[in-house]
Amino acid sequence: MTDVATVKLACRGVWKVFGRGAEAYMAAGPGPEALTPEAMAEAGLMAGVRDVTVEIGEGEIFIVMGLSGSGKSTLLRCMSRLIEPSAGEVLFEGRDLLKASEAELIDIRRHKMGMVFQHFALLPHLTVLENVAFPLAIQKVAKAEREQRAREVIELVGLGGRENAYPRQLSGGQQQRVGIARSLAVKPELWFLDEPFSALDPLIRGEMQDELIRLQKVLRKTMIFVTHDFDEAIKLADRIAIMKDGRVIQIGTPEELVMNPATDYVAAFTRNVQRAKVLTARSIMSPVNGVAAIGQVRATDKIADVAPIVIGAGKPVAVTDDSGAVIGTLAPQAVIDTLIGRDART
CATH class of the missing domain: 3.90.1280.20 (CBS domain Like)
Incomplete structure (x- = not known):
């Protein structure tokens, strides 16, 4: 279990509200009665994330899970500031990302964050080596250095020998390995993974989960991993946050959630788990x-x-x-x- 006293990333009272006039609505400092789902719906607004406070420890695999529409992917995008939270703080190593300038945020993303999504988004006209080296080219790293680093992470994810292949020549699992290698090329301190294996068939998905566990033993990254699959969560997680209607309902180890579910909703998630x-x-x-x-x-x-x-x-x-x-x-x-x-x- 990770020592969360060493906090890498924290959210404090984070909200994300969608709808016309959402920014002004939240800036006015609405009271609790104006923040209920009913009151917000009447105002033509919807909260994708509702007053979330979490702390993620250095080197921890922190899983965010919930059903479709629960707010898990929206929360991840707020954490990385891919979308702007409507209220609250997102603290990376104690610094509020919401106060960072656009230039500062770009620098943090390029050098300290890695991101892997469900859709691999590989560049079809580039080889495996060129795809993996691409973020380093954006950083203007010299060609020899970026190719050396790319070869290292390609080997790390088990694709040694496929450096000159194009995405169309790879299986789905291999393509996702390229996506993982590309995100690791910048040596991120914080790694965001949004349902990265959900498009894969069950066998390959299991292999990729095992690969992630292996990589974590080597790299000890701080990971925020979004999934809707509780079996995947319990296999990977140090801790799990279960979301419903934009709120975090319970945070705990897989064992804590199974043994002591805080609500009927959490109990329903864990009911069919092989204890x-x-x-x-x-x-x-x-x-x-x-x-x-x-x-x-x-x-x-x-x-x-x-x-x-x-x-x-x-x-x-x-x-x-x-x-x-x-x-x-x-x-x-x-x-x-x-x-x-x-x-x-x-």
């Missing part, structure tokens, strides 16, 4: 209490991953913390209950 993929050994372990345990698993291990070990042992297995100290035991029956969807805590 064994989300819950950790820590969440269902029992106190040691003199129980003789054999073998060991880590407290942070997912139940699905350790099930063969624990069930195969036929006896409780020790659960250890990061220092290797035994903090509990994990019984085969507790694992079986989790696998079949029965609450092991009851």
Whole structure:
């Protein structure tokens, strides 16, 4: 879990209101009664993002998810200031991006932000190498240097040997790898990904998720990743923000959302999740209490991953913390209950 005390990006009371006169409406400082969906609709306005406050830690994969129209992509665009928030603050390393000049914002985007979207937007007349090097050419980096950097990230995303291919010669998954490499070429500190894998078929999508996890272990980027797929979210996320009607309803780890949903809406999102993929050994372990345990698993291990070990042992297995100290035991029956969807805590 990322230490969010080291905040890379924060939103404070961010609103995005659409409609004629929205800017003047928000500038007038409307009271709470004027900010209800009903009052805004009467004024001919609609809030895509409603009073969002979040903090994203350095090196964290922060997932924003919700159904279509929930405001998740609008929030991401407010964070990157691709669209202008109607109110609030967007703080990048403590600096309010809403107060940055256009020139300053362009410089930040070119050197500190990377963006990957659902549609790859590769330039068809350029090769893989030229597509990946393109943002560096915009920065006026010397040709030899930008091509060297492009080759490095092409290799990093597993496309070594395809540098001279054109987009039309690549599969959908390969094209998305080129998009990822292009966004990484500028060595971004903040990486925005808006449903980058949703246009891919399930097999390739799973491969790209695995690739993103691999890249994160190497690069440790701060990622804001938008998806509507909870299975994708729990696979990738350090934390998840669930949105509804422009508001953030709950923020937590996948385990926290499954174990303690704040609302019926969140519960509905998590209801069909395979709990064994989300819950950790820590969440269902029992106190040691003199129980003789054999073998060991880590407290942070997912139940699905350790099930063969624990069930195969036929006896409780020790659960250890990061220092290797035994903090509990994990019984085969507790694992079986989790696998079949029965609450092991009851």
